Amino acid sequence: MLIVFRTSGVLLLGILLLMIGNGIMATLLGVRGAIEGFSTQAMAFVMAAYFAGFLGGSRVTPELIRRVGHVRVFAALGSLISAAMILFPVFTEPYAWVVLRLVVGFCFAGVFVTAESWLNNATPNETRGTAMSIYGVVMMAGFVVAQGFVARGDASGFVLFILPSILVSISFAPILLSVTPAPVFESSRPISLWEVFRASPLGIVGLFLMGGVFSALFGMASVFGTTAGMTAAQISTFVAAIYLGGMLLQFPIGWISDRMDRRVLILCVACVGCFAAALAGIGVGGYPGLLATAFLLGGMANPLYALLVAYTNDYLAYEDMASAAGRMVFVNGVGAVSGPFVTAALMDWVGASGFFVYIFVLMLGLSGYAVWRMSRRPSIATEETGSFTAVSPAASPVAMVYAQEAAYEADEEAAAAS
Template identity: 60%
Template sequence: MFDVLRSSWALLLGMLLLMVGNGLQGTLLGVRGDIEGFSTVELSVIMSAYFAGFLGGSRLAPEMIRRVGHIRVFAALGSLVSAALILFPVLTDPISWTVLRLIIGFCFSGVYVTAESWLNNSTTNENRGKTLSVYMVVQLAGVVSAQALLVAGDPSGYNLFIILSVLVSLAFAPILLSVTPTPAFEATRPMGFREIIQVSPLGCMGIFVLGGVFSAMFGMSAVYATEVGFSLGQISIFVASFYVGGLLLQYPIGWISDRMDRRRLILIVSALGAVAGVLAIFSGGSFYLILVAAFVVGGMANPLYALLIAYTNDFLEHDQMAAAGGRMIFINGVGAIFGPLIVGALMNVAGPQGYFLYIVALMAGLAVYAAYRMTVRPAPLAVDTGSYAPVMPTASPVAMELAQEAFIEAALEDEEAADKPVSAV
């Protein structure tokens, strides 16, 4: 791990600052939108715009990089993000905020593609898995620490937006000043949607559902917390608890997934997420019970993304994995766009409890579908399954490629170990 930090510290520091900025802006907008008198439906559209922009950016950024190069794309998109963050407290109407969120989602996606290309270029076969793990920890740590900044200023003023803009601007300095080699970017030919669905119906359905769950956590958690009357301090703790759960439970769930039928684990994890949502609904407004529920939901949903990728990979050849990963990102992105919209509509009808009703419905539905799939297809043999590779739902195509390469390396090592003759004692 220390080798990874020594070789990639500038990239990781820059990404940490970016995640702090990105993690705070969603929470801050949820609070500020309430102050500005935006309705729940208006806020849901604003939050959804980020994921629409992110999906578009993940598809267009590679072409931009091929045309003008990594450094120009990185600097241009970073400047747009910094400017857009400053404009939020100036243009306080739903349409302007929706456009700004769309721009920020597009730009962050391109920034991730560019930075992760450099990160991928600096890895070797020996440290790819460790690099991915450290990168995931940095991402989650950035989002968690961002929530503490919410109480550092007045959400109705300008200071927090200025801090966001400064953090994002500073994030580019260590990356641009230290990274000299420009990595090559080669687009992977994607698999057809029909092909990937036939290979893993559960993987595709799960990734789509999880897109909706994650976008609700990332985009609408602050809106929910504001509507139930949490204080600023409670809102920051509540939002952070989703990601603390993901950080602490990622590796235990990954370890278990390599030792049992992954469909059974998908069922269990999804069911636990649904139960946690029910706990929040019947908490009687207890902040601590809702906090526990958020921790469990985040602890189940974040690792579930990598678990579904690993399960899908169990049915793929090595040379199909990178292409399949690109399709999985697209399916997840489509689900993420609709998440805030549906949550907003439910909260408009059922009140704040519509937030957790939505999470319960999706997680329970995924658990039921996993149980059904267990009846129509036998589990793959243990020797045919690969290792779990940690990857976040915010993964760009480059991060997904890094995860798939780590998965392939682990699978090849397992195959070599299995082929080695046992020496006589």
């Protein structure tokens, strides 16, 4: 771990600043939208635009990097993010926010692709798995820290919009001044989405469903808070509890996943997620109970994404993993784009608790499909499965590819040592 911080500490600091800025905006927009009188459906379009932009940016950025290089792409996209963040309080119209959020999502995808490439290039092979795990923790920590700024700031003013713009701008310095030349993107054997689905139906269906869960937790949590009548401080604490759970529970669940049938664990984690969503939906324990269930819900949802990725990789040849990573991110992204619309519709129909109804239905669907898939084919022996590597749903396909490589190298080393 010390080697990772020595070789990539400054780069990780830049990523932390990026995530604090991104986390502030994700919560702030929901609170400010309520102040401006935006409807729940209007906010659904705003939040969905980020995921649509991120999906597009993940696919376009590698080609941009091939044409003009990592530094130019990173600087250009980062500048656009910084400018867009300042414009939100200037153009307080839903359609303007949709466009700005689309731009921010597109640019953040490109920034992550570039930063993750540099992180991998700066990290020795023997510590790559540790580096990617630390990277995931840094991303979650950034979201948690961001909520402290939202809780103490004034969502009706300009300062909270200027702050993330400054943080994003400052983050360029440590990243650009510390990086080594990034590797060229190599083409991999193309593999279709249908081929990945045939290899792991549970993985693909699960990733689609978890895209909806992630977009609700990341995009609509603050909208839920305003609909429920919570203060800005209460909303930010609620959101922080979600990401704190995801950060703390990922590694224990990952450790367990390397020692048992992953399908059984996916089923168990999804069932716990159902239970947490149900408790939150009926308001057990008031606000303290809401925070506890938010922690548990985030702690189940974030590891489920990485679990489904690891489970899918168990059925893929190593040479297909890089191409399959893009397909998995695409499926997850499609689910994420549709999530805010369904969440908003349910919230309009049954009230604020519709937020948890949506998550409950998705988790229940994943649980049921996991049970059905367990009846369709036998599981792979635990000793033949690949290693679990923490991957955040907020990361780009590049992080997933490098996490896959780290897991594969760890398995190779373990096999050689045995």
